[in-house]
Amino acid sequence: MQFTQIKVTGMTCGGCSSNVTKALNAVNGVVNVMVSLSDANATVEYDEKLTTPEQLKVAIKEAGYGVGSIDTPQQSSSKGCCG
Numbered sequence: 001m002q003f004t005q006i007k008v009t010g011m012t013c014g015g016c017s018s019n020v021t022k023a024l025n026a027v028n029g030v031v032n033v034m035v036s037l038s039d040a041n042a043t044v045e046y047d048e049k050l051t052t053p054e055q056l057k058v059a060i061k062e063a064g065y066g067v068g069s070i071d072t073p074q075q076s077s078s079k080g081c082c083g
């Protein structure tokens with residue numbers, strides 16, 4: 001098992017963090033997810049034989065959130081659950 005911590009941008013409330021949690025849990029190979037709204041990050045435990053950090057990032061993006069502290073310099077267009 002591997003741990004990785006991913007910066008997540010665009011989360012504004014508990015609904016957002018649970019959206020991210022669900023999206024990550026849906027990735028094949030993910031065994032444990034802890035999303036911190038206040039720290040704006042996700043700690044993911046995953047089976048490195050089944051998935052990669054890249055796939056985890058894709059899952060977060062597909063859920064409508066941003067990944068990484070250096071994202072495209074167009075902010076404040078949050079697409080979270082509460083707009």
Ligand SMILES: [Cu+2]
Nearest residue numbers: 013015016082
């Ligand atoms: Cu929200």
